[in-house]
Amino acid sequence: MGLFDNLKSALKKTKDVLRTDVRDLLRSGEILDEAKLEEFYRGLITTDMGVAAATEVVETLRKEFGGRTVVPDKIWEVVRTQLKTILLGESGTGWDRANPIGPLNIAATGPTVILVSGVNGVGKTTSIAKLARLLHGSGRKVLLAAGDTFRAAAVEQLTMWSKRIGCDIVTKPPKSDPASVAFEGCDQAVARGADFAIIDTAGRLQTQQNLMSELQKIHRVIAKRIEGAPHESLLVLDATTGQNGLSQASKFSEAAGCTGIILTKLDGTAKGGVVIAIRQKMGIPVKYIGVGEQLDDLQVFSADDFVNALFDDV
């Protein structure tokens, strides 16, 4: 018995637990009855898309296919289309993988300012590093602003990333006013002719009034310094997040006018389905996904891949 047999069996057990491949449910020729619809509902709920969205999908299936013989491909087509339509919004078009900068709103002239916010520990700082790497790697001049002056060693963390990437960074001592760091970041971006300024902020829960006002102030200060900024206000959302993601999206949007979402930690077993509910209720699109802790683990969001992965076995 090796030391790690324990782990192997542990992982195997999870794989069993996670065998929620909804596709297994629907075998050709069977009747789509209430029991099957309920199993389907279970699969949808498991992705964290929420009761409302899951009910809507099941309703559609019941209406179109209920009591009839299952033709799996047809059913999948309907479900996939429905979810993709929600995720892509009115335009119906997604981002082009070949153009990783495509999802970003770019300033007509001067630096493009990207403000990044979200609740504690979701992956803001790491995502900023990944985004900076992406932009830096494509020849853009990037400047980071270490706007988390609160959390222990948050500035050091972003500084270490900036060194690895080889991009500029603006920092101030711990407990400095984060709005002043953001202002300085914009200032320096203009002065140094940067193409992008990415501003980190401290993690905060959306119910903390004072901290949400602080975020609002950061947003305001940026807008004052550079016209039209921030051109992009990205909300970072952890894929393991449940229905609280809705409250996060709505309150952060109020304070910082979110223009897009970075959905992190999709390399785990969580599906991140709450972004479906968020897109449905608030219209905020997912622009990037995080799939690991390293600099290259950032991808342009693809509704196609995302919807397929929702139903993937793990």
Place this chain on the structure above:
Amino acid sequence: MFESITRNLGDALGSIARGRLTESNIRDGMGKVRQALLEADVNYDVAKAFTQRVTEQAVGEKVLKALRPAEQIVGIVYQELVSLMGPVDHSLAIRRGELSVIMMCGLQGAGKTTTCGKLARMLKEQGNKPMLVAADLQRPAAIEQLRVIGEQIGVPVYWEEAARSNPVQVCVNARKEARAHDCNVLILDTAGRLHVDDALMKELMEVDNKLMPDQALLVCDAMTGQDAVNSAKVFNDALELDGVILTKLDGDTRGGAALSVKAVTGVPIKFIGVGEQLDRLEKFHPDRMAQRILGQGDVATLLETA
């Protein structure tokens, strides 16, 4: 958002309260209870099993013949939640005069490092001599973060140069150091890892095997949705957890993860994190958590008006 849950439960129990209490309207009401649980992020299977059990109790003759049946049903839902999330166990099994080891583990960003600081602070106040160990050599500035926290609470931090060490070595050396300094509690801050990351789970088990922690604690973000059970289960199978600490409960999450994790692992929830500051650690209370999942004051109100 909460209104819908309150409304749901209200509707559910209202429909039970109105008219005659029949098995079918109890089942109907319980369907709505289940929906409320799902909206609070309770895992689907856990919510289903829960409502089935409660339904069985509720359709029992005793309830049907009770004077105020609806009230009884609300009571059953609430009591079942409380008893599922209990019993309370706030012990950390610290031994005086000997070195106790507490190991923290969990997914990335759950709040491990912060919670290490909170526990150290609490233990120090209770007269112990804790030492923090920076066993996360992975995340940029993780060591620096723990050192700042240690300084804030006046607790020594053992660390080694990340490039020249590894987590097992740091922990083993820290144990010697703790003995030399007369510390009686060693708190290991490990790197965040995914439960499906084979290599990192192995590393964690190696630390577990070498250090034989008295307490292996899982730190779990209270905002976690349906996936909470998956990670908790793997960490528990790999380490035999002694407890769970739920973090970030200072927000507006319903915290259904609490019920899910407890139901699936059977591991007691010991403490909750209710803020970023290092004094924001509280003992876990199942009754308060049950009320939260069902909608704070709502249960009390329903209990009164049912």
